Amino acid sequence: MMEIPGEYGSGSGTIVRLSTAFSALTGKPIRITDIRAKRPSPGLRHQHLEAVRTLGKICSAKIKGDQVGSREIEFHPGKIKGGTFDVNIETAGSIGLLSYAVLLPAVFGKDDTVLKIRGGSIASLWSPPVPYLENVLLPILSRMGVLSRFTVKKHGFYPVGGSDVEFEINPVKRMNPIVMKDPGKVESINGLSLSSALLKERKVAERQIVGFHRVIRKEKGVDVKPVYVESECPGSVIVLWAETSTWCILAGDHVGERRKPAEVVGREAAFRLQEEIKYGSTVGGHLADQLIPFMALAKGRSEIIAPDLTEHVKTNIWLCEKFLGSKFKTQEEGENFRIVCSGK
CATH class of the missing domain: 3.30.360.20 (RNA 3'-terminal phosphate cyclase, insert domain)
Known part of the structure; x- marks a missing residue:
């Protein structure tokens, strides 16, 4: 079983969501310890818990320790399957973060995956709003062969939530690399x-x-x-x-x-x-860390220019290399950083 220290790097919920997503994708069972240990309220919150359980649904995983406040969980994945899954977010948790986590393994499923999300917020502090995903991340990913779409039937905001959203993910047989070296005009x-x-x-x-x-x-x-x-x-x-x-x-x-x-x-x-x-970078700071896992999963050499090597970028690179054996190279160039990955 792979051991993941939850306090590594940023020590945020990203470790939980991304590790679980990679576990579902690779079939490798994991134990995550010291979850969010650096946060004022350590352990799993509702939004992290729902992401873990949703990832468990798409691969029929067995999960231990999946409760609010838990500082350690085990995730034993089965095979990724497509289908329609009901997701209930009891709080105003981020729909964007949950959807992103599920997208990673679901694109390698046999059939389409549809999440029917009830509750949660389409825009929360410290997380990507759904309109951002629709107009920035997903169009970039479509160039890599990843096709997915949101249908927002009802919008939810903090602190109540109450959204009604569908997120459809189409499977891909081969993920294309992405090269973005020139910011253009x-x-x-x-x-x-x-x-x-x-x-x-x-x-x-x-x-x-x-x-x-x-x-x-x-x-x-x-x-x-x-x-x-x-x-x-x-x-x-x-x-x-x-x-x-x-x-x-x-x-x-x-x-x-x-x-x-x-x-x-x-x-x-x-x-x-x-x-x-x-x-003068080709991707923004948030887009950089969001693209890292897809660069690792693509067949061939990907390259982007980011404005900074944030803790989220470093953490995501570390997880990709740990789970997938991908090789990343980073090089400072003036005010920016060139990030290159030779995917599997």
């Missing part, structure tokens, strides 16, 4: 300013766009749309993405918070996008 900036209909009278979606335009001016090729949705509690998010002449997609987003003016939310998302463009 920005050709368009698009975005989605999403708000609960409960905040429509306060024009939150429009005001987030006003804040965005205080940083990035209105001009041809810049288009951010306001959208209002039904939800069980107030909430908002603005997701921005810039597409370049070399097919790179850089992004910035920000989740609305209580007592934070909508204009400030839009402005901070714009600053994040502006910063990613300024670096």
